[in-house]
Amino acid sequence: xxxxxxxxxxxxxxxxxxxxxxxxxxxxxxxxxxxxxxxxxxxxxxxxxxxxxxxxxxxxxxxxxxxxxxxxxxxxxxxxxxxxxxxxxxxxxxxxxxxxxxxxxxxxxxxxxxxxxxxxxxxxxxxxxxxxxxxxxxxxxxxxxxxxxxxxxxxxxxxxxxxxxxxxxxxxxxxxxxxxxxxx
Amino acid sequence: xxxxxxxxxxxxxxxxxxxxxxxxxxxxxxxxxxxxxxxxxxxxxxxxxxxxxxxxxxxxxxxxxxxxxxxxxxxxxxxxxxxxxxxxxxxxxxxxxxxxxxxxxxxxxxxxxxxxxxxxxxxxxxxxxxxxxxxxxxxxxxxxxxxxxxxxxxxxxxxxxxxxxxxxxxxxxxxxxxxxxxxxxxxxxxxxxxxxxxxxxxxxxxxxxxxxxxxxxxxxxxxxxxxxxxxxxxxxxxxxxxxxxxxxxxxxxxxxxxxxxxxxxxxxxxxxxxxxxxxxxxxxxxxxxxxxxxxxxxxx
Numbered sequence: 001x002x003x004x005x006x007x008x009x010x011x012x013x014x015x016x017x018x019x020x021x022x023x024x025x026x027x028x029x030x031x032x033x034x035x036x037x038x039x040x041x042x043x044x045x046x047x048x049x050x051x052x053x054x055x056x057x058x059x060x061x062x063x064x065x066x067x068x069x070x071x072x073x074x075x076x077x078x079x080x081x082x083x084x085x086x087x088x089x090x091x092x093x094x095x096x097x098x099x100x101x102x103x104x105x106x107x108x109x110x111x112x113x114x115x116x117x118x119x120x121x122x123x124x125x126x127x128x129x130x131x132x133x134x135x136x137x138x139x140x141x142x143x144x145x146x147x148x149x150x151x152x153x154x155x156x157x158x159x160x161x162x163x164x165x166x167x168x169x170x171x172x173x174x175x176x177x178x179x180x181x182x183x184x
Numbered sequence: 185x186x187x188x189x190x191x192x193x194x195x196x197x198x199x200x201x202x203x204x205x206x207x208x209x210x211x212x213x214x215x216x217x218x219x220x221x222x223x224x225x226x227x228x229x230x231x232x233x234x235x236x237x238x239x240x241x242x243x244x245x246x247x248x249x250x251x252x253x254x255x256x257x258x259x260x261x262x263x264x265x266x267x268x269x270x271x272x273x274x275x276x277x278x279x280x281x282x283x284x285x286x287x288x289x290x291x292x293x294x295x296x297x298x299x300x301x302x303x304x305x306x307x308x309x310x311x312x313x314x315x316x317x318x319x320x321x322x323x324x325x326x327x328x329x330x331x332x333x334x335x336x337x338x339x340x341x342x343x344x345x346x347x348x349x350x351x352x353x354x355x356x357x358x359x360x361x362x363x364x365x366x367x368x369x370x371x372x373x374x375x376x377x378x379x380x381x382x383x384x385x386x387x388x389x390x391x392x393x394x395x396x397x398x399x400x401x402x403x404x405x406x407x408x409x410x411x412x413x414x415x416x417x418x419x420x421x422x423x424x425x426x427x428x429x430x431x432x433x434x435x436x437x438x439x440x441x442x443x444x445x446x447x448x449x450x451x452x453x454x455x456x457x458x459x460x461x462x463x464x465x466x467x468x469x470x471x472x473x474x475x476x477x478x479x480x481x482x483x484x
Contacts, residue, residue, distance in 0.1 A: 047242030047321045049250040051331070051451030053371065053396025057324035078206045082213035086220070090238035093323030093330045096231035097221030104214040111210075141327050147225040149373040150327055151394025159325070 024184035034181040035075060038174070039064045043088040054155050058163035061088045062136055063129075063170040065103060069110055070125040071174050081107035098143040102136045122171070130164040137163070229359070236361030239332050243364050246320040247334060254318075254454070312460040315339035319354075319367070319450050327394055329372035331355070331450050333365040333458070341365045344424065346459050352430035352447030353377065353418060354456055367456070370431070370446050371396055378421035379431050381414055387421070390432065390444070398432055401441040410434050410442035423463035 043061030050057055065084055069076050081104035088099040113128060120128075137156050144150045193199030224231050265272070317335035335341055337360050347354045347367050355369040368375050371392040379390045379400065386409060388402045400416055402409060414434040420427030432444035461467060 044242050046323055046325050047239070047246050047332075049246055049253050049319070049321050050324045051319070051322045051449075052324040054394060055325060055327050059325045078210035079213045081210070082217050085217065090235055091242070091323075093326040093328040095221060095228065096224040096234065097217050097219075098224075100217030101214060101221055104210065104217055108210060108214065143221065143225075144327050147228060148328070149391070151373050151392075155327065155393075155395045 026182060026184055031181055034177050035068050035072075038177055039068065039084050040087060043084075043091050046091050046093070055159050056162065058159060058166050059088075059092070059133075059137065060170075061092075062099075062103065062133065063163060063167060064174065066106070066129045066132060067167070067170040067174040069107065070129060071171055072178060073114060076107075078107055078111055079104070081105070092140075094140050094144055095147045098140055099136075102139045102143075106132045106136055122168075125171075126164075126167055129167045133163045133167070134160045232359045235366070236336075236359060236364065239364045239366065240361055243320065243332070243334070246332065250318055250320045250334070257452075314345065314458045314460060315341055316455050316457050317341075317365075319453060319456055320364075322369075322450060329369040329375075329392060329394060330358070331367045331369055333357070333367055333456060334363075335458070336361045336363045336365045338363050339458075341458050345461060346425045346429075347456050348429055348459060349448040349453035349456050351449070351453065352432070353425060354448045354450060354453065356424065357458065365458075369450060370448075371398060377425060377431065378419045379416045380419040381410070382417045382428075383414070385419075387419055388416070388441070390416070393443075397435070397443050397445055399438075399441055400432070400434065400444050408437050408439060408441050410437050412437060414442070416444055420462055423467035424461050426459065426462040 039061055042064040045060045046057065061084070065076075065081075082100050085100035085103035086097065088103070089096045092099060109132065110128065117124065137160055138153060141150055141153055141156055193203050220231075315335050317333045317339070319331045320334045322331040323329070331354075333341070333347070341357060341360050343357055343360055345357045347356060353370055355367045355372070355375060357365050358368045359366040369392070370377055370390065371394065373392050373394050375392050377390040377398075378387070380387050386402060388400050390398045390400050392398050400410065412434055415430070416432045416434065418425040418427055418429040418431055430447045432446045434442045434444045436443040
C-alpha cells in the first residue's frame with residue numbers, strides 16, 4: 001500500500017498537529033538550561049582566536065549574567081554569582097576565584113538595590129549595569145595586581161566603555177532567548 | 185518593572201525559610217570564593233589543572249576557528265598580491281639588487297665568525313626546538329596577557345620553555361596541559377625579559393605594560409640612551425631565552441628608558457616554536473640555590 005504524502009508531512013513533531021493549542025506545558029529543561037548555557041557560552045568566547053594588544057574584548061559572560069539578572073529578577077538565585085563566576089575564571093585568565101567573588105558581590109549589590117529602587121526602567125538598569133561592569137573590571141585588575149605585576153588602570157578604559165555600550169545588546173539577546181525559553 | 189514575586193513569600197514558613205537560606209548560601213559562597221582567591225594568589229599554580237581542563241574543552245572549537253582565520257588571511261594576501269603584482273615586482277627587483285651586496289658581505293662575516301669561534305673552541309648549540317604549534321586563543325578580556333598554544337605535553341611542551349615566532353620572541357610557557365599550553369606573552373606586566381640593544385649590546389630589561397607595548401629599562405642608571413628606531417634583541421642573560429632572538433623596536437624615548445613594540449604580533453603569527461631553555465641546567469642549579477631553597481619560577 002502506498003503511504004499518502006499527508007501522513008509523513010511533519011516527521012519531527014508528529015503528534016503536534018492534533019494536540020490542543022491551549023494549556024501547553026513549557027519545557028522544564030529549556031527553562032533551566034537556556035540562561036545557564038547562554039552565560040557559560042558567553043564566558044567561553046575568550047577561547048576563540050581573538051588576539052588584542054590590550055584588554056579590549058568585553059567580558060561577555062558578565063554582560064549576559066547582569067542582563068539576565070536585571071531583566072528577569074528572581075530567575076537567577078542570589079548565590080548564582082559564585083558558580084557562574086568560577087566558571088568564567090577558567091577561561092578569563094584571572095586568578096581562580098576572582099570573578100567568583102566579584103560576580104557574587106555584584107549579585108548581592110543588585111539584591112540591595114532591588115529592595116530600595118523597586119520600580120525601574122531600562123535606563124536605570126543600564127546605569128546599574130554600567131557601574132557594576134566598571135567595578136568588576138577594576139576589581140579584577142586589582143586582584144590580578146595582588147597576585148602578579150599588573151598594568152595601570154587606564155588600560156581598562158576602552159574595555160569599560162565598550163562593555164557599557166554593549167549592555168543593551170546583551171539585554172536584547174537575553175530577551176530573545178527568554179521568549180524562546182518560555183515558548184510552549 | 186514590577187518587584188519579583190519571590191521577595192514576598194507571604195505567611196508560608198517554608199517559603200520564608202527558603203528565601204533566608206538563599207541569602208545564607210549566597211554569603212557563604214562569596215566567602216568561599218574569597219578563600220579560593222586567597223589560595224590561588226598564594227599558590228598561582230594551584231588551579232592550573234582546572235584551567236588546563238577548560239582550555240582542553242574549548243580547544244577543538246578554537247582550532248577550527250584558528251584554521252578558518254588562517255585560511256582567510258592567506259586568501260586576502262593572495263588577492264592583494266595579484267592586485268599589486270606589477271608595482272611590487274619593480275620594487276622587489278630594486279631591493280634584491282641592493283640586498284645582493286649585503287648578502288655577500290654577510291657570507292664573508294659568517295665564515296669569519298665560524299673561524300673565530302673555532303679558535304675560541306665555542307660549540308654552537310643547535311636551535312634546539314622542541315615543537316611547533318599555533319596560537320589558538322588569548323585572554324583578550326582580561327588584563328593578563330596569556331595565549332593558548334595548540335600543542336601541549338603530547339609534544340613535549342613543559343613549563344618554563346621560551347616560545348618564539350618567525351618575527352620574534354612571543355613569550356614563555358607557564359602551564360602545560362595534555363594537548364594545550366598557556367603562554368605568558370612578553371607584553372604581560374609579569375614577564376621580565378633580559379634584552380640588549382643590537383647595535384652595541386647595551387644590557388636592559390623589558391617589562392610588559394599590558395597594552396601591546398613593552399618598557400625597556402637599561403641596567404645602568406642615568407639618562408635614557410635609547411633612540412627611536414633602536415632594535416632590541418634578547419641577551420641570553422638568566423639562561424631562559426637564548427641570545428639574539430629579535431624582540432622589539434623602540435618607538436618612544438622616556439626619561440629612564442624607552443617604549444617599544446614587540447616584533448611578534450600574537451594575532452598575526454603563522455606558527456609558534458617552542459624552544460629548549462637556553463641554559464636549562466645552569467638555571468635549575470641557580471634556582472635550587474635560591475635563598476629560601478624554593479624555585480623562583482613564576483607560575484602563572
